[in-house]
Amino acid sequence: MTTTSFTEIADLAAPRLTPEMRAMCERIGRHDQYAAIDPERLMTEAAELTGLDDFGPDWFRTPLEVLCRALHEEGDLSPLGALTQRLQIQRLLCARLRVERFIKDHPDIDRPRGEPPIVIAGLPRSGTTFLHNLLAADPGVRALSAEEAEGPPEPAAAPAGDPALAAQRRLLDENLPLMKMMIDIDDGSTVEELSLLGLSFSSILFEIQGAPLPTYGAWFLSTDQTPAYEYLARVLRVLHWQRGGGPWVLKTIQHMAQLRPLTNAFPGATVVCTHRDPGAVVPSMSTLMAYGQRLSTRTVDPVRTAGYWTERVLGMVERCMRDRAGLEERQIVDVPFLRIRDDTDGVLDEIYARAGLPLTEPARTAMATVRANRHPHRHGRIRYDPAALGLDLDRIRERSAEYRARFAVPAES
Template sequence: MSWNIGQQVNSAPTGSTENPDKIDIADLAEPVLTDLQKQTMAWADANPVSLTEKALLEAARQATGLSDFGDQGFRQHMAKWIESTDADTELSALGRIGVFGAMLRNLTVRLRIEDMVRRFPEILDIEIDRPIIIAGLPRSGTTYLQNFLGADPRLRALPYWEAIRPVPGPEERCMYGEEDPRRARCAADWAQQDALLPYVKAIHEFAPDHISEDIELQTPEFGSYHLDWLTHAVVWRDHYFQMDHRPVYRYLRKCLQVLTFLTGRKRWLLKCPQHMEQLSVVNEIFPDATIVINHRDPVASIQSAITGVAYSSRVTRTRVRPDRIAEYWIDRYERLLRACVRDRDALDPARTVDVYFHELMQFPMEIVGDIYAKADLPLGDGMRQWMTDALTHHPRGKNGQIVYDLRRDFKLEPDDIRRRFGFYFERFGVKAEVK
């Protein structure tokens, strides 16, 4: 069966959970747009956004009725987001709207976080007690592992709908038993994105109840690598590697304090790939955390990342350049993993667990047992059964499995990429997967 965007390898419909399809996106370099994609891009061209600091700050004030953004240090980073986006001359009008929307959302989150702390200053006294923090490359089993641990009622994970709107506005409050308006809004946004780019969910799901990365709670400080996923962010990337990341992680902690105040005290379960390059900062800001580091053949992660970026580029860019995407992200991964190798041995071994993808897939409960031992959490038979049951509702590949072809789509040999990461294979017992 042929499709406008890609080629369906099996005959079952996309998204089947009983027999998930192999999805081969055969037109990455020269995309064939659907009517909806064409219409959406045409609408964006006719409705350009003003991506300026003044326009963004005023829009956030208008959206919330608030004006206090707290400490102004975030503004230098926000200015670099804008400068970097403006420097990306091949970003489409729709891509610019996406950046504007992300920046506006994070500014409104910041206004509401600061408003909560102003009205309830005791929030800053809340202790974030012994969180479990997962670091690991995308597609290294971090979500799989987090779904295990998230079944534990003693732990507090972060659903995507709450991560992107952690504090409800006055119009978003709901009665007990009703759906939170923030979740309903997130579901509507996800349905719209899914209609526009239906294969995104097979690469990285953004459904409302999907456990989120805590990058969403770093971005109100405009210090995360979130912009890298939205644009060709050379200006931002270079600024990112020169900045002090401690304020970013302090703001993450402040967001967790606000959420704890709103929803009750539990041990936090966090996850973000970015933590791999900020291990010393994570350790400083969360000194009693159990840090879990997932490891996998970086080529397996890179092929997923660059395929996803190339696929989304059909609407976010005026031109899709797979070679440029690959060059950017291979370099980005190398920087991240060199930082991980540099800082890993400075962590307290009593609070740190290295998890290898091939072992996690074979012996998941043994891995969980190791983590719980380091985290000083008992793991009884009942908890093991809960965790096992949780995975039946979150099977890997439930939204279909993307066919990755580095040679066809990016003109790259897996072994050539892997040679860039010899330092990582020498330090960790990672097995090569992609041939």
């Protein structure tokens, strides 16, 4: 039996970047990237780039304004981070314009159809990515492709072998070498729908890409997200019309705190809630978030980041328990993290039985290949240091005791 070694992140608070990356950041910093993060300017640019002007339902405008203001006031964005956010928002606006044009050209698309999806709605770091990759391997279901991650692909999208994309990937790998130990980002990983929710600019996507955004997060949690989820369903109908396939398999950590909007927009969905000890989730999630900030923010503050994500994770479990009261238990599958590891076949059987779908031999064979090739710790493991993050794990477990008792989640050492 082999033993997986642990790696320490020595430069979490004081990142060491390659000379090539530092030189690129210096070049980008010669221009004011922040100035371009303006809602009206970005919408005008998107319209000019696409030649389109119909953004669809106006609900997205408020979250876009809240997001841009938070990025200016709280984002602490580096020049590279500001450029990345500006280009991302511009891409999302362009994708939204293409969605609306596609529906206008094919009005029969915009009607609910097909089988209800399977939606994984679990805590971060609770096995959701592994489970998503397993389910998406089934040829009888439909998962997002990388090209669809921000809506209908652009007509002139860069080919997979584009040298610029390869260079970008190399730079990221060189400056975030330990990222693959914390999250499954290899080629072939299943894509989640965070960016599709980002088409409404109401998505946890923007919070996980940089420093904490307290005002944006507060707006997000205090606002009914049903319109954003309804727009997600609208975009998925477009993508399904384009490429067909079986029922969707969806997943993102945001869903756990949004069960009511989720089930409003996807009636009949089978919701798979994965559960794990928040005392194990928070150090892992906080380290991942702080590590990723080295390219997007001017400074990295692991303690502040850990405090922010402590409240977000505990808020997820509280909202999950609150919202379960109004849902039909027959459409929910509760799966503790350790069961995904120790009883994978039983978990899959239960999900398919609850969804009323056949778990075919081709599906089992494809899933077995994923299990053989995508072991969660195949690249190694990170040693998380709660003390360096300013975390009180006893306090986190005390605050989550009701949640852990309800879903039979043991404390992890």
